[in-house]
Amino acid sequence: MKTKVLIVDDSAVVRNLLSSILSKDPSIEVIGTAPDPYIARDKIVKYHPDVITLDVEMPRMDGITFLKKLMKHFPIPVVIVSSLTPKGAITTMKAFEAGAVEVIAKPEMDITKGLEIVSARIIEKVKIAATAKVKKRDARKEAVDKRRQPLTTKALAQSTNKIVAIGASTGGTEAIREVLISMPANSPGIVIVQHMPEKFTKMFAKRLNEQCAMDVKEAREGDGVYPGVVLIAPGNHHMVLKRSGARYYVKLNQNPPVFHQRPSVDVLFESVATYTGANSVGVIMTGMGADGAGGLLKMKEAGAKTIAQDEKSSIVFGMPKEAIKLGAAQKVISLSDIPQAILSSCR
Structure with a gap:
């Protein structure tokens, strides 16, 4: 059965290009396009798409408002099609918080040339989104979740040499947020790879920093990994952990x-296994594919504590599943239990 896709974008050029690109794949059927959320709403009711591609910067009704209504009444996997501008990145982060599962970057170059170059990636992201589990969202519950306080914990001074490494992909932006908002300010240093296009990771880190007790930032070459600090790998760069004496720091390539x-989760995890041995905790979370599974196994073999998100709480149970199949995960637990498991493993 084909994956039915609805394209929502106020630009006729983008609608036509996306339709042309997606129609090239025999497993995808573009069941319609819409220039604004009002027309999109009617087509959703009529055609019941499996996936929606959505431009969040549109007239009549902005994409975030539409996305919130969609997740409340018709929860459907949504792939955001966003510009690479700072405003576009901010809006994309809000879209993830509202329930979107993937993002496609509109290239800065000539749009026709750019979208054709990344056509394979666009098709891949739509296919991944089609496998995502999207649930109805309660706005009141979301508001309570965002006010959640960090876990209270005993002093972690004895574990300042611990490193926590986290990897995620589809669905990971919200899963990572849920973990980090529960972590106290004195938590061990955390290094994270989230599959995300270049220029979006900086805004992802900024949004998290506004919501978390820990200091969250996009990693730069040579940044130290210290208690209370979270480093997010920048898009289009691998991040590896290094050690100089008692000091941990990151390098980018x-x-x-x-x-x-x-960035690749495997690249990060393998470096953590090499330089920290048993002084680390590895966490693999929601996402498609096998990136991170082998690296988590190397961490486990080096003596690290390892955790995988369970199927029920994963938007896409791909990366955790592959890690579990390899025997890399010592614990397989719900997303809500991961923060406490990390803290317990660091004592």
Whole structure:
């Protein structure tokens, strides 16, 4: 059965290009396009799409408002099609918080040339989104969740040499947020790879920093990994952990993608296994594919504590599943239990 896609974008050029690109794949059927959310709403009711691609910067009704209404009444996997501007990045982060599962970056270059170049990636992201589990969202519950206080914990001074490494992909932006808002300010240093296009990771880190007790930032070359600090790998760069004496720090590179990803979870996890041994905790979360599974196994073999998100709480149970199949995960637990498990593993 084909994946039915509805394209929502106020630009006729983008609608036509996306329709042309997606129609090239025999497993995808573009069941319609819409220039604004009002027309999209009617087509959703009529055609029941499996996936929606959505431009969040539109007239008549902005994409975030539409997305919130959609998740309340018709929860459907949504792929955001966003510009690479700072405003576009901010809006994309809000879209993830409202329930979107993936993002496609509109290239800065000539749009026709750019979208054709990334057509394979667009098709891949739509297919991944089609596998995502999207549930109805209660706005009141969301508001309570965002006010959640960090876990109270005993002093973690004895564990300042611990490093926590987290990897995620589809559905990971909200899963990572849920973990980090529960972490106290004195938590061990955390390094994170979230599969995300270049220029979006900086805004992702900024949004998290506004919501978390820990200091969250996009990693730069040579940044130290200290208690209370979270480093997010920048898009289009691998991030590796290094050690100099008692000091941990990160280095960035643009070596070839691993599992078609840069940054790659495997690259991070393998470096953590090499330089921290048993002084680390590895966490693999929601996402499609196998990136991170082998690296988590290397962390476990080096003596680290390892955790995988369970199927029920994962938007896409791909990366955790592959890690579990390899025997890399010592614990398989719900997303809501991961923060406490990390803190317990660091004592």
